[in-house]
Amino acid sequence: MTQHPALSSSVQDGEAVDLLIVGGGINGVGIARDAAGRGLSVLLVERDDLAAHTSSASTKLIHGGLRYLEYYEFRLVRESLQERERLIHIAPHISWPLRFVLPQPKGGRPGWMIRIGLWLYDHIGGKQSLPGSHGVDLRDPRWGEGLKPGLTRGFVYSDAWVDDARMVVLNAIDASERGARIVTGTAMTGARVEGEEWVVSLAPNPSRPGLAAPLQVRAKAVVNAAGPWAGNLLDGVDGVTREGGITLVKGSHIVVPQLYSGDHAFILQQDDGRIVFTIPYEHRYTLVGTTDVLVAADQRDRPQISPEETSYLCAAANAYFTREIGPDDVVRSYSGVRPLYDDGTADAKAITRDYVLQLGRRSTPQVLSVLGGKLTTYRRLAEHAMDELGPWLPRHGDGWTDRAALPGGDLPAGGFAAFLASCRQRWPFLPADVAERMAHAYGTRIERIIGAASDWAGLGRDFGAGLTEAEVRYLVTHEWARTAEDILWRRTKLGLGAGPELAQELTDWLAANG
Template structure:
């Protein structure tokens, strides 16, 4: 194990660990490593959570359907992580009840009951309610459903703002000493003595890249968390072997106006054996997803939902709800490409969602590639990554992220509702929906956004949809947002409810302010 501050050839180390990729796995590794005392650099060629990590179904869940594929280790770990994430990030994540209607021709009762019992117990002790049978004719459950549905089950999982989860991990990493560079791409990596010498280049299309000219850095070890580009990134490393690979699976979602009352979600079984979620979303909407379509490398950067996927999701929901959905009802859609580990399965729904970590060398400076994984298990993945890299890094402090709250997650006693009441008392000029969104987004750090404002006008320019200059400036200066898209769709979801001219007005403000 190397323990000195210099390599044996006498050259100073720039970093102990270079993390390539600003999705949830990369940000999670950077946070964990920085908190253990390592000198860390994270580079992302676009924006944080610009791709897969902002295009999920936004669930913290064990993955009920994965039990059918005997993914018991994955489900157990994910259920345990669900409990931890609710605890360390109570502002951006919260429990949610899921209703599973029992249609004719669906999975048999014994299978559902057995699966739910296992789901309740596999993760050990849980603070969430157990599953139970329900009568779907109860008013709150019947709202919007077709009258013929009478029986079902309800179980617990949780929801999370995926893109904010990434941003907050990166923010905590930075506050613990890590360097975060967005708009910066890795273009080559070669072994120089006992270090990787890595060439970094500003991305030409990225607004305000962190560096303005190519730069070379040295690192003891590298984590390749490039997601759908993991294979491509690994190919840039001189003398690193490639084992395994990724299967690119596109998952698409649609958003429609609110389908039903209540704050519960539905898990709908389809005739093809797949399931579709309907999830309350941003107060006024319902999120529906997801599809599973194996795609090629040409769809990595800008995946788009197809007409067939839209029709599939509309038909799946229309089979259960009185309202017949058509593509005309879709107010927004998004797609992401999931970089799943290539385990040889031919069907997208059967490919493992578990993560695989591969070391690229037997000795000397090391590169660790991350394949697969899911949003829920990012924190544990980071711990496992550092365990594998420990022989190649300086001595580290013990694992710590299972207890420490993410930025804003240290809410005062009383839970979120009590916290929200305090926000409304301190800033009484806020409308309740806006106060709720801000309280969820920033938690205990909401004062960093609102400051000493005593009126809405004190927050600067009003961009519409509840977004003000004060919030936009905070997101640029603190959370690396560099474009209107990053602010409206990743750091917040204001894009769903703002005026059509808001993106351009925001882009103009960024340019005038020298922030874009």
């Protein structure tokens, strides 16, 4: 298969770049996009797939973090709300507003406290386009359908939903098209300083196509955006210091058959002081999460939900909804390990979600470690990273990412609804659900997949579940997809409704055509 030139994994032994970024999660690709758009030469390496770990295991929200107000994280909430506003405008195909219903149970936070918190949430971020908060009668089926009869009072407020893994990929695509090289299946294995440059050793991941052979590259600066591995990536590198550390917190989610009708989410107060979200998911399901569990370093590679976490999330939902669920109702679960800055807090739910950027050297060449952070603030984090690294990098342009749409996000007037209607009119042979899914996933770039096809057969092999050969070829050629898991769970969510036969067919096709 011919690979798109922008996605070439060719890296020459001994070549030099301005900035080497280690880690293909949201923070790494966000920094790569920002830096490449400023005119710097950028190389990003990722050991596995883009968004293979924490960045595809979130609650899929762009939000200010209402509960962070209880911990006086006012700057984080304000910045997050400002970023929420920006992201729903630069990525309107993969993100959209979502209303949240907050029932008020007996023994929960008092109503006056919630009203004050919601008023602050409505105003602390400045001018916002989303509707404000207000009280609701939960006996009104618009808001309370599916809830237990005793829940009669509540509140409603706004945040936004996002396809987290696609946000990562779209940032990587934009970085690549602006000159950055994104190389997956490649690990950093060592680094040393020579004069005013880093000499970094890279090696292929034997379990994933990527770098052909071990080699070394030179860089004026390095960004350590390795997520849960950031605390150990620079161990043993002479001259690098680090303050504090990382606390690893596992967050788990379950997906269950739809608990209620409506396109709003719920935020459920728990007796232990935590909150749990229930969110409409892929039309037929409800996403329930998240937990907060402190974990050791040996659990970060392949985190899995524990039976206790499953029971906790089921009990959290059962306390509110008439349709009760148990472990047997879970159709999928996923867990991610969040690398939070170690601020000495023992309680996982209270550890700050704010990010910390640490410079590791007093002289050239510089290294910047990214600790903590949340999906919502990745773009601002990237700007701050460029500010911190500025003195150690060649002269470059100013920030720009707050106003440039992510790939596919340049929707025509009328927004997503008008765009979807135009897609259905232009390609009437697409099933309605497929047209909607692809319009969301690819935005205006959907035409790059469909091309000149005039019927379903023109899209090539039909793998089932609405996935065609044309889409698979696009994902391999333009989006770094290499495995069935990449395609079915990160580039799309088709794995939810597909059986193992589709995954095997896809694996066989990739082996024959990769």
